[in-house]
Amino acid sequence: MYPIVKKQRLAPEVLLLEVEASRIARKAEAGQFMILRVDDPGERIPLTLADWDRERGTITLIFQEVGVSTKKLGLLNEGEAISDCVGPLGHASEIGEYGTVVCIGGGVGIAPIYPVARAQRAAGNRVISIIGARNKNLLFWEDKLRAVSDEVLVTTDDGSYRRKGFVTDVLKQLVDGGEQVDIAYAIGPVVMMRAVSHLTMEYGIHTVVSLNPIMMDGTGMCGACRVTVDGETRFACVDGPEFDGHKVDFVGLMKRQQMYLGQEKEARERMGHCRAERDA
Amino acid sequence: MTKRIGEIPRQKMPEQSPEDRCKNFDEVPLGYTVELAQREASRCLQCKKPACRQGCPVEIDIPAFIRLIVEGDFVGSAQKLKETNNLPAVCGRVCPQEAQCEKFCILGKRFEPVAIGRLERFAADYERTHGEVNLPEIAVDTGKRVAVVGGGPSGLTLAADLAKMGHRATIFEGLHTPGGVLVYGIPEFRLPKAIVRAEVDFVRRLGVEIEANQVVGKTITVDELLETFDAVYIATGAGAPVFMNIEGENLNGIYSANEYLTRVNLMKAYRFPEMDTPVARSRKAVVIGGGNVAMDSARTARRLGAEVHLVYRRSRVEMPARDEEIHHAEEEGIEFQLLTNPIRYLGNEEGWVTGAECLRMELGQPDASGRRRPVPIEGSEFVIEVDTVIVAIGNQANPLVPASTPGLETNRWGNIVADEETGKTSRDGVFAGGDIVTGAATVIEAMGAAKRAARAIDRFLRGEGKKL
Numbered sequence: 001m002y003p004i005v006k007k008q009r010l011a012p013e014v015l016l017l018e019v020e021a022s023r024i025a026r027k028a029e030a031g032q033f034m035i036l037r038v039d040d041p042g043e044r045i046p047l048t049l050a051d052w053d054r055e056r057g058t059i060t061l062i063f064q065e066v067g068v069s070t071k072k073l074g075l076l077n078e079g080e081a082i083s084d085c086v087g088p089l090g091h092a093s094e095i096g097e098y099g100t101v102v103c104i105g106g107g108v109g110i111a112p113i114y115p116v117a118r119a120q121r122a123a124g125n126r127v128i129s130i131i132g133a134r135n136k137n138l139l140f141w142e143d144k145l146r147a148v149s150d151e152v153l154v155t156t157d158d159g160s161y162r163r164k165g166f167v168t169d170v171l172k173q174l175v176d177g178g179e180q181v182d183i184a185y186a187i188g189p190v191v192m193m194r195a196v197s198h199l200t201m202e203y204g205i206h207t208v209v210s211l212n213p214i215m216m217d218g219t220g221m222c223g224a225c226r227v228t229v230d231g232e233t234r235f236a237c238v239d240g241p242e243f244d245g246h247k248v249d250f251v252g253l254m255k256r257q258q259m260y261l262g263q264e265k266e267a268r269e270r271m272g273h274c275r276a277e278r279d280a
Numbered sequence: 281m282t283k284r285i286g287e288i289p290r291q292k293m294p295e296q297s298p299e300d301r302c303k304n305f306d307e308v309p310l311g312y313t314v315e316l317a318q319r320e321a322s323r324c325l326q327c328k329k330p331a332c333r334q335g336c337p338v339e340i341d342i343p344a345f346i347r348l349i350v351e352g353d354f355v356g357s358a359q360k361l362k363e364t365n366n367l368p369a370v371c372g373r374v375c376p377q378e379a380q381c382e383k384f385c386i387l388g389k390r391f392e393p394v395a396i397g398r399l400e401r402f403a404a405d406y407e408r409t410h411g412e413v414n415l416p417e418i419a420v421d422t423g424k425r426v427a428v429v430g431g432g433p434s435g436l437t438l439a440a441d442l443a444k445m446g447h448r449a450t451i452f453e454g455l456h457t458p459g460g461v462l463v464y465g466i467p468e469f470r471l472p473k474a475i476v477r478a479e480v481d482f483v484r485r486l487g488v489e490i491e492a493n494q495v496v497g498k499t500i501t502v503d504e505l506l507e508t509f510d511a512v513y514i515a516t517g518a519g520a521p522v523f524m525n526i527e528g529e530n531l532n533g534i535y536s537a538n539e540y541l542t543r544v545n546l547m548k549a550y551r552f553p554e555m556d557t558p559v560a561r562s563r564k565a566v567v568i569g570g571g572n573v574a575m576d577s578a579r580t581a582r583r584l585g586a587e588v589h590l591v592y593r594r595s596r597v598e599m600p601a602r603d604e605e606i607h608h609a610e611e612e613g614i615e616f617q618l619l620t621n622p623i624r625y626l627g628n629e630e631g632w633v634t635g636a637e638c639l640r641m642e643l644g645q646p647d648a649s650g651r652r653r654p655v656p657i658e659g660s661e662f663v664i665e666v667d668t669v670i671v672a673i674g675n676q677a678n679p680l681v682p683a684s685t686p687g688l689e690t691n692r693w694g695n696i697v698a699d700e701e702t703g704k705t706s707r708d709g710v711f712a713g714g715d716i717v718t719g720a721a722t723v724i725e726a727m728g729a730a731k732r733a734a735r736a737i738d739r740f741l742r743g744e745g746k747k748l
Contacts, residue, residue: 087498
């Protein structure tokens with residue numbers, strides 16, 4: 001069991017859990033993910049690591065309560081425990097001396113972009129972070145990113161906080177304004193990563209995206225997470241999760257993410273039903 | 281004994297009818313009753329030089345355990361089994377006895393061989409269900425520690441054997457539950473998971489520690505393990521699925537057998553939504569392949585309500601699956617499309633598979649495996665309408681451990697190079713066995729490799745031949 005030592009609502013729709021998992025914390029690097037199972041009937045779900053503390057032996061998970069598993073996860077309180085946590089999984093981000101690195105986080109993708117920005121900054125790069133979300137209810141960690149970035153630009157789709165527009169609008173403005181960008185990292189919803197990749201392709205900026213397909217074991221055993229990259233099938237769990245955004249088949253990825261929509265809806269309804277009965 | 285040799289026929293084991301069983305996940309064979317077991321056991325000739333034993337990779341004293349059944353000492357029989365086999369209830373169910381012990385049974389030369397596997401199952405089940413699971417003698421603690429990478433049949437066997445020899449074994453299991461292929465691969469209806477749990481509990485009671493959620497190569501490396509353990513045994517299995525790399529293979533509804541079976545067996549998707557993990561609700565499924573895993577996949581899809589076609593590129597004779605499995609699949613209404621091979625998958629706009637385009641094949645000259653090679657018949661393309669495809673054409677070595685262990689020699693297929701008799705690898709103190717060494721094989725062969733490696737590790741730990 002993996003006890004929860006801290007639970008914090010970061011924004012109306014975003015939750016943070018700090019979990020005791022010393023072995024994962026000891027090895028974690030930017031870009032890696034973990035898999036958890038909330039309880040015994042639970043499914044295995046992947047979450048990219050938002051942070052870790054090697055001394056305290058904890059990892060930080062950030063998520064939105066959208067499906068049955070994340071809703072169940074959100075019901076756990078400090079002192080309670082997650083049944084299973086395994087990791088760190090996947091390859092770490094390639095940290096190097098690039099020059100200027102743009103780190104783009106969209107929605108809960110803001111969480112995993114944080115350690116990437118921190119590591120790229122520590123490697124001596126100039127880091128510009130761009131974070132965005134649908135509205136201000138989904139924004140968080142602007143302050144944390146400021147601490148590890150040379151510049152932070154914030155946007156919301158509806159203009160409810162800072163500026164109005166997509167992260168791609170900010171990126172476009174930045175590059176058109178004469179900023180020399182050497183590499184871009186984008187983590188967030190698939191549509192966002194695709195839009196960023198399309199834009200940077202035009203500008204010839206190498207772009208790394210972190211993919212989040214359906215996974216099960218996370219060790220290369222099942223192939224649920226296969227994605228097409230540069231015309232070849234790759235397993236996001238062991239070959240990724242980061243890939244060259246200019247080579248990823250995003251359309252195929254989006255279709256594969258839809259695979260269990262029907263069952264997911266049914267499970268959510270059933271969960272709502274059970275809770276209503278229990279609360280009655 | 282006054283009975284005539286071969287007078288009593290081999291006793292059949294009662295099983296669920298095909299009509300009933302393809303609607304549930306309960307075990308198909310129901311096991312011998314005491315009467316049936318004793319009648320079958322009485323057929324054993326108690327040979328002075330029992331040929332059957334040479335067919336058993338874990339060296340069971342077969343006549344001895346059978347004699348105890350005849351004498352009515354069923355618990356004693358189970359304990360006799362457990363002197364050499366730590367997982368008899370598993371082996372009695374999943375071993376291919378017809379190619380091992382029973383193949384060498386002297387009685388089998390003129391009559392049908394003694395049903396050794398069914399008797400093994402009976403004795404192990406009797407002990408478990410009568411609450412009399414005693415522990416064997418455990419040697420004095422040597423204080424030596426061994427890390428076992430992988431909690432499947434090979435790792436469990438090795439850890440149990442070392443524990444009996446007085447060493448301290450800790451299993452590092454990547455998934456959240458130990459058992460390896462016994463829990464994620466082999467379906468409930470062939471090997472109930474309660475039985476695996478009981479056998480794993482037995483291994484724990486021997487003093488073996490099991491740490492779940494530890495992906496060696498990621499969470500911890502072999503070199504880090506060697507800092508606190510005196511030896512390491514790698515038994516990670518053949519865990520990486522093989523796809524055909526044909527058009528449309530990433531469409532929704534197309535699974536590796538590993539994924540499909542893991543969803544249903546380990547994650548219990550057959551009980552969705554009570555369990556959270558979903559699996560496709562198939563109307564018509566096609567399984568590609570002719571091995572045991574293909575049969576397991578087909579029979580699983582059948583139980584989930586699908587009409588199932590099994591597509592295999594050679595003929596029935598060349599199918600690598602056990603006869604018993606093929607027979608069970610046929611009884612359950614799986615339709616075999618033999619001498620057929622998929623060449624691409626067709627899909628709809630939402631990205632779901634709708635058809636498998638196949639070619640008919642004919643058999644040509646024998647290939648390297650000695651089996652006649654399937655050759656496509658030109659112009660024989662046809663489409664099977666499907667909403668689910670399960671690719672069960674084999675597994676390859678998972679590179680996680682070799683890739684994170686410098687100096688660990690692998691062959692060109694990525695399998696770890698290890699001595700067949702001792703499991704020794706190119707790294708001092710590191711041993712390996714099971715499918716990660718041999719490529720996909722059987723549960724019992726992986727257990728046999730573990731038995732041999734356990735003896736070698738014992739010698740290594742006691743300082744004999746420490747330096748290679």
